[in-house]
Amino acid sequence: MMTFDQNAFLIIFTASLIAISCGLLGVFMMLRKMAMTGDAISHAVLPGIVIGFLVSGTQRGLEVIIGAGILGILATLMIDWLRKKARVQLDASIGITFTLLFAIGIILISAFAYRVDLDQECVLYGEIAYLPIDLWITDAGNNLGPRIMWLAILNLTLVLAFITLFYKELKLTSFDEKFGVVIGIPASAINLGLMSMVSYTTVSSFEAVGAILVVALLVVPPATAFLWTRQLRHLIKLTLIIGVMVSLLGYYLAYLLDSSIAGMMVTVAGIIFFASVGFTRYRSKINFGTQNEAKAFSS
């Protein structure tokens, strides 16, 4: 019989925070048809992490986040440049950019392995199960709880602030970027801001869920929610609910099957997505023919 314990709560709580941060950003990435750019960023930040690590000597340093942020933006600019100036197709630009940057990261890790307490496994897969034993202990010796949970709280706060402040601009530039440029909205700054937030979120989350699974949290909950609604506010709310569901079910399934929590979270996300596809297709078949015909316009 499973009982509620504090460790389970901490893990689910942190996983939910990460899923919500990723989902919020993922909604706008999806609407900008940039879901795979999110994928690219999450891998391309690796050299930035390693360089930040070498500079600061710790994976907790601000340098790591700054390094990752710079690489994330660099990846975005590189994809954009390849597509617009070198006339490479978008998917090819993404593939070239992130594999190249990720490979540089791998080389850096192996070259400086003796100085870097960081391995590919950790970056790729993460391990949220260790969260309750990785505590934030102040200099005075107070135990404030899991370090990664605090990182996730800070991350979500900043993501929420970014999206609340720039909601109108994000919405407009996601729908019609050129119109935004014409009416004087700083569309490219908004775009770079979003990419920076994605880079930062990726770094903040990689210890917990890994670079690959961050992609799933960026892409799958928004895509699932988009099957159910065509209203932006509902889309965002539903994405958040799915994020929490994924964390909750993912944890307990992993517990039952004695498996990877992050892996199970993504599996659950995939199952919810396909169930939604099945259900919405079924529903549209039932409704077919009873839909209100749009009335012809008369002026």
Next chain:
Amino acid sequence: MIKHIENPILEIHDLTVSYDQSPVLWNVDFSLPAGKLIGILGPNGAGKSTLIKAIMGLIQPSSGYVKIFDQDLDNVRNKISYVPQRESVDWNFPASVLDVVLMGTYGKLGLFKRPGKKEKELALSCLEKVGMTAYVHRQISELSGGQQQRVFIARALAQEADLYLMDEPFAGVDMNTETAIFNLLQEMSQSGKTVIVVHHDIYSAVNYFDWFIMLNLHLVASGPKNEVVTEELLRKTYGGKLNLLSKVSELIRQKEFNPLKD
């Protein structure tokens, strides 16, 4: 035949635009009067949309400049409105008709401010002008092509500008919508707004506009209807692509409008 204007609302000087070294607009030079309904005519690939995009600063010209209200674009963005081609956006975007029209008010709102009651009322009155009041809360993914076009025009109206640039607002809309949009544009120009419209159908254009810009990579003509709608200039504009020379004369005859006699 290029007629220049004193105190133009829009002045384009020696504008050349090229993609990948190959020019798509050559030395375009004209000036436009205020308060007119202006049509940009030309065959496919003549650079009509490119011209609009260059005016709106979406494309960097290789040479030349654009002055609007005798100013640089950045100083007068609040006075200009733009209706892009309908196909330039994904209509599956999760937004309602009202959401999209409200976007027209964002430029004047500035950063951080959200649209409030005043903006909402403005958006509703714009939707009324295009006859879309019944669709205010409809999701844009459920609209027909003509309705999408009306929503885009309502969004432009919500900008409360003085100069409107519209890229093919009549493309793929039914006759009913075309007439409704045209009546609206005429009202706008009568109330002193300047409306510039890219249009590809020369037959309806003759009825619609009172000033014409004829374009085929070069500027062929810019002037009032009775001076530039001539067989010679239309032939120069459409070149070999016009097997319609006879049709044009027929059209001019039908309209009992024959500039060749003047």
